[in-house]
Amino acid sequence: MDEKFEIKNYMEKMVKKNLESQLEKRNNICKCDRCKLDMMAYALNHLPPKYVVTDKGSIFTRLQELEVQMNADITREVFKAIELVSKNKRHK
Ligand SMILES: [Zn+2]
Numbered sequence: 362m363d364e365k366f367e368i369k370n371y372m373e374k375m376v377k378k379n380l381e382s383q384l385e386k387r388n389n390i391c392k393c394d395r396c397k398l399d400m401m402a403y404a405l406n407h408l409p410p411k412y413v414v415t416d417k418g419s420i421f422t423r424l425q426e427l428e429v430q431m432n433a434d435i436t437r438e439v440f441k442a443i444e445l446v447s448k449n450k451r452h453k
Pocket residue numbers: 391392393394395396397450452
């Protein structure tokens with residue numbers, strides 16, 4: 362295996378970005394790392410994975426198109442994740 366290349370789930374990146382921007386607009390909810398990871402896990406379990414091989418410049422145009430296509434789904438699942446996790450915190 363060529364170690365220059367790596368396989369990544371691009372959905373993780375999109376969910377993280379979406380989560381950060383939704384959390385910026387929310388008040389009175391816990392935004393610690395534990396809760397953010399729980400929110401990401403929830404959203405990722407409800408969205409299809411999008412595996413890509415990194416280190417390929419040409420891939421980005423396609424990923425941007427994918428991001429536009431998936432944006433409504435991601436926003437919906439992330440919103441649900443925030444609701445659920447903020448009401449069921451796993452820590453004190
Ligand atoms: Zn928390």
